[in-house]
Amino acid sequence: xxxxTSLLPKPQHWPLPMGRFGKTPTGxxxxxxxxxxxxxxxxxxxxxxxxxxxRVRPAYRHVGNEWVLERWLSAQEFTGMTEAQYQIRxxxxxxxxxxxxxxxxxxxxxxxxxxxxxxxxxxxxxxxIAGIEFSRKHRSADRYRKNAxxxxxxxxxxxxxxxxELLAKIQEARPAFGVRPSNIGGMIHSTKSKNIVIPxxxxxLPVGNNKFVQLKGE
Amino acid sequence: xxxxxxxxxxxxxxxxxRPELEDLSLTASTLWxxxxxxxxxxxxxxxxxxxxxxxxxxxxxxxxxxxxGDLGIGSGPSEVVGTGSCVSFVQASSYTALSEWxxxxxxxxxxxxxxxxxxxxxxxxxxxMDALIQGDSSNTLDTVVTAGSDYATVNNANLFQNGQDVDxxxxxxxxxxxxxxxxxxxxxxxxxxxxxxxxxxTTGNVIMVSGSSGQPNSGMNGLRxxxxxxxxxxxxxxxxxxxxxxxxxxxxPVGGALTPSVVRELQALxxxxxxxxxxxxxxxAHMSPNERNQWEANALLVQRIDYTGAGDSSADMLxxxxxxxxxxxxxxxxxxxxxxxxxxxxLKNWFRVExxxxxxxxxxxxxxxxxxxASGGLASSYVFYLCxxxxxxxxxxxxxxxxxxxxxxxxxxxx
Numbered sequence: 175x176x177x178x179t180s181l182l183p184k185p186q187h188w189p190l191p192m193g194r195f196g197k198t199p200t201g202x203x204x205x206x207x208x209x210x211x212x213x214x215x216x217x218x219x220x221x222x223x224x225x226x227x228x229r230v231r232p233a234y235r236h237v238g239n240e241w242v243l244e245r246w247l248s249a250q251e252f253t254g255m256t257e258a259q260y261q262i263r264x265x266x267x268x269x270x271x272x273x274x275x276x277x278x279x280x281x282x283x284x285x286x287x288x289x290x291x292x293x294x295x296x297x298x299x300x301x302x303i304a305g306i307e308f309s310r311k312h313r314s315a316d317r318y319r320k321n322a323x324x325x326x327x328x329x330x331x332x333x334x335x336x337x338x339e340l341l342a343k344i345q346e347a348r349p350a351f352g353v354r355p356s357n358i359g360g361m362i363h364s365t366k367s368k369n370i371v372i373p374x375x376x377x378x379l380p381v382g383n384n385k386f387v388q389l390k391g392e
Numbered sequence: 393x394x395x396x397x398x399x400x401x402x403x404x405x406x407x408x409x410r411p412e413l414e415d416l417s418l419t420a421s422t423l424w425x426x427x428x429x430x431x432x433x434x435x436x437x438x439x440x441x442x443x444x445x446x447x448x449x450x451x452x453x454x455x456x457x458x459x460x461g462d463l464g465i466g467s468g469p470s471e472v473v474g475t476g477s478c479v480s481f482v483q484a485s486s487y488t489a490l491s492e493w494x495x496x497x498x499x500x501x502x503x504x505x506x507x508x509x510x511x512x513x514x515x516x517x518x519x520x521m522d523a524l525i526q527g528d529s530s531n532t533l534d535t536v537v538t539a540g541s542d543y544a545t546v547n548n549a550n551l552f553q554n555g556q557d558v559d560x561x562x563x564x565x566x567x568x569x570x571x572x573x574x575x576x577x578x579x580x581x582x583x584x585x586x587x588x589x590x591x592x593x594t595t596g597n598v599i600m601v602s603g604s605s606g607q608p609n610s611g612m613n614g615l616r617x618x619x620x621x622x623x624x625x626x627x628x629x630x631x632x633x634x635x636x637x638x639x640x641x642x643x644x645p646v647g648g649a650l651t652p653s654v655v656r657e658l659q660a661l662x663x664x665x666x667x668x669x670x671x672x673x674x675x676x677a678h679m680s681p682n683e684r685n686q687w688e689a690n691a692l693l694v695q696r697i698d699y700t701g702a703g704d705s706s707a708d709m710l711x712x713x714x715x716x717x718x719x720x721x722x723x724x725x726x727x728x729x730x731x732x733x734x735x736x737x738x739l740k741n742w743f744r745v746e747x748x749x750x751x752x753x754x755x756x757x758x759x760x761x762x763x764x765x766a767s768g769g770l771a772s773s774y775v776f777y778l779c780x781x782x783x784x785x786x787x788x789x790x791x792x793x794x795x796x797x798x799x800x801x802x803x804x805x806x807x
Contacts, residue, residue, distance in 0.1 A: 217660040231663050233656070236675060237720045245692060247652065254651035264657065273664075274657050284652040286692045288717040305694035313691060318801060321688050325681045329727060336425070337515065 178216055178228040178275055186212040188241055190296060195303050198246045200280055205303055207291065210234040210242045213283075216275030219266045226269040240290030243299065244283035245306065252282045421518030422726035423615075423678055424525050427742050427784070434745045436478065436782075441745050443474040443628055443785055447638040472635065474628025478747045479612050480781045481601075483520070485513045486763065489772040510776075516553055517750065517778045522728050523551040524601065524612045525784060530564045531604040531611030539593040543585045546599065548680070550727045552577035552584055557602035560593055564608050569593060571602060579727070615678070615735050618786040619643070619794045627789065637665075642793040650686040650734075650798050655719045658736060658793045665790040674740040675791075676722045680729040682800050687718050732798045738791040746782035753777035 188207035196204035215233040220226045234242060253260055257277040264272045286306055291299065434441075448470035456463060487509050495501035523533055534546040552558070554576050560569045573587045584599075604611060609626065618627065621643035623636045632639045642661035646654055687693075717723055721736065729735075752759035753776070765771035786792070 215656060215660070217663050219660075219664045221664060231660070233659075234720060242720075247692075252651065253653040254649055273660050274653060282653075284656075284692060285719060288693055288720060290720075302694060306692065309694060310691040313689070315802070318685060318689060322681060322685045322801070325684050325688075325725065329681065329725060332422075336421075 178218070181228060181230050182214050182216065183212070183230070185209065185214075188293075188296065190299070195300075198281060202246065204246050205286075206244050206246075206283060207241055207296070207299065208244060208283075210237040210240050210290065213242070213244075218269070218271030218273055218275060220269050226271060228271060228275060234285060237285075237290055241293065243286045243291045243302065245286050246281050246283050248281045249278045252278055252284065421515075421522035422724060422728070424518055424522040426676070426724060427525070427739065427744060434743060435749075436745045436747055438478070438747055440475045440477050441783070443476065443787060445472050445474060445630075445638075445787065446470070447472050447635040472630055474630050474785075474787075476613070476628050476745070476783050476785060478745065478781050478783045479610075480748075481517075481520070481524075481612075481779070482753070483513060483517050483778045484775055485509050485778075486773055486775045489774070492774075513776070513778050517780070519553055519728075520556075520601075521612075521780070522726070525614045526551065526616070526728055526730055527611070527614035528564075528608075528616035529611050529613045530598075530606075530608045531601040532564060532598045533558070533601065534599050536560070536593060536595055536597040536599065537582070538595055539590060539597070542587075542589045543583055544590060544593060544599075545581070545583050547582065548728065548731055549577040549579045549582050549584055552599075559600045559602055559604055559606070560590070561598050561600055561604075561606045563596070564598055565606065566598075568606060569597060613784040613786070615737075615794075616730075617784075618789045619735055619792060620789075621794075628785065637790075639789055641789045644793075644795050645797045646795050646799075647797045648799050650683065650690070650795070652690060652692070652719070654795060658795060659719075662736075662791065662793050675736055675738050676724045677718045678724045678726060678729055678735040678737055679718075679733070680731045681725055681727060682731045683729075683734050683798055684718075684723060684725045685801060686798060687723075731800050732796060734795040734798065736793040737786075738788065741788040741791055742784070742786045744782050744784055746780070748779060748781035750778065750780045753779045 185206075185208040188209075190207060192203040192205050192207065198204055211232060211234075213233040214230045216228050217231045218228040221229065250256070255263060257279070260277045261272070264274055266273055287302065291302075295302075446469055450466070450468040450470060452464060452466045454464060487505060492504075492506040495503065495505040497504075524531065527533065533551045534548060537545040537547060546552075552574050554574060556574045556577075557571060558574060559571050561567065562569060569592045570590070572590055575585045575587045577584050600606060601611070619641045620627075620632070621640055623632045623640060625632055627639035630639060642658065642665050644654060644658055644661065718734075724737075755761075760774050760776045763771040763773040763775055
């Protein structure tokens with residue numbers, strides 16, 4: 175029987191030597207820069223057309239026509255489990271197929287940075303990889319705690335920005351005189367004073383030919 | 393009188409007041425604002441609204457016999473309508489005349505109290521809605537994990553706000569135990585402290601919005617209303633069991649750490665559910681800070697802390713800011729998200745219907761009302777109301793997906 179993994183086509187590589195960043199146990203490059211639409215994955219199960227089989231699907235459909243940096247991960251790191259555990263966890267009981275294809279015995283490549291890498295940034299790929307490798311070598315509870323703190327700080331800043339926007343909205347909607355609530359939903363119909371229209375004649379002001387109340391024929 | 397001491401000078405001493413008022417409560421409304429911003433808000437009447445779907449496309453495909461054979465008859469599409477009703481929420485705020493007069497200029501106070509009350513009202517209302525949107529349309533905010541004399545631990549105290557009135561029920565569809573007021577909601581220890589003793593409250597009781605009927609499907613729809621992976625319950629009053637797999641959401645019980653293969657599996661399930669061309673820019677991954685941190689623990693990102701550690705070798709590429717994506721999809725980190733879950737939401741399929749958009753309650757243009765005193769005369773106090781009447785709807789639930797059971801890191805959410 176042909177392994178479903180053989181269905182996967184080779185991805186399109188960016189023409190940049192990547193071997194200098196390390197090798198996998200099988201001698202392949204540790205990092206690769208590939209065209210996202212050319213990276214495929216196996217999906218096994220019952221499809222909407224009724225067929226139960228493995229099909230080749232885009233791995234990064236959501237990324238679009240961009241280049242991505244991938245790093246090789248061991249099977250254990252990629253899946254977080256042994257092959258035996260994988261066979262139980264990922265096997266679709268109705269079809270007997272593995273949802274993500276066979277256990278990646280030789281490891282798998284996965285997208286780094288969570289975002290595409292622009293061609294103009296490729297000159298800096300060495301720095302990115304240095305940062306990734308640094309982070310992989312310095313994992314600790316303290317590090318996770320600091321990351322969590324920084325995430326919270328990000329959220330705090332986002333909230334502060336929202337607050338500022340909301341305050342501006344409230345202040346914009348406030349009446350001209352005094353603090354009175356008004357409509358923040360769009361149309362203003364608050365307690366602002368209504369415009370009182372008084373005819374010029376009633377005020378005793380001079381009314382001449384160039385004044386707005388002068389009507390023809392009068 | 394002897395030597396003058398400092399007590400004799402107090403009358404003329406000026407007191408320094410820090411010119412910023414620290415807001416100690418949580419008022420963000422991440423997902424609620426996002427759905428408002430990114431999706432269509434549909435105005436509806438007070439009548440139940442209808443959401444048509446097409447679970448069965450129809451037509452019969454078969455082998456043909458064109459040598460005089462019977463070609464058979466066909467079938468057509470079968471439409472199914474989902475229905476829903478708007479639900480109403482109101483939030484009252486009050487202050488006295490003197491509280492405004494005593495604070496209405498910079499010389500009197502650092503913050504205009506009436507201004508502050510109005511600003512906080514809009515923020516807290518958004519926060520309450522953001523908490524409700526995490527729920528399952530029973531107006532349940534969270535479940536009691538353990539109960540003490542005047543406190544209870546919960547899964548995520550961020551779902552509550554200080555001073556909030558809540559109803560505690562034995563279970564959804566059960567009996568009302570009592571109504572209590574939350575003194576403080578501490579997210580770090582996942583503890584709610586109440587203003588009074590909470591007698592009769594035990595593990596497993598549910599904490600609901602004040603005034604809830606306690607019944608399932610009686611409140612505002614939320615993530616857990618639509619993120620259901622089994623063919624049980626209803627989608628907009630359509631029995632899921634009537635069309636198995638059509639109104640469900642792909643799900644993976646992770647039961648541990650968040651690995652790359654888990655995220656890829658989720659993607660595979662969406663592919664299987666919808667066939668193709670479903671993943672686009674409108675998909676966001678809604679999660680709590682725990683899941684954001686879990687993803688960073690995979691060390692495939694240049695984690696932000698590396699900025700300092702990696703030194704000058706990375707200064708131009710790395711920022712002290714969290715990555716805004718998870719495997720290429722936008723990460724919507726929400727402190728009110730239920731920890732342990734990541735919900736992949738296709739926001740183009742989420743929308744709100746509203747009979748009454750969020751606004752101040754208004755009578756003839758007046759939105760601030762005097763309160764009556766016991767004598768029948770006016771009390772020197774004002775009240776105003778923020779109100780909203782609407783409902784949240786998600787269609788094409790199979791284009792969403794969720795992970796559950798993601799390990800919660802030590803030190804977060806009381807773990």
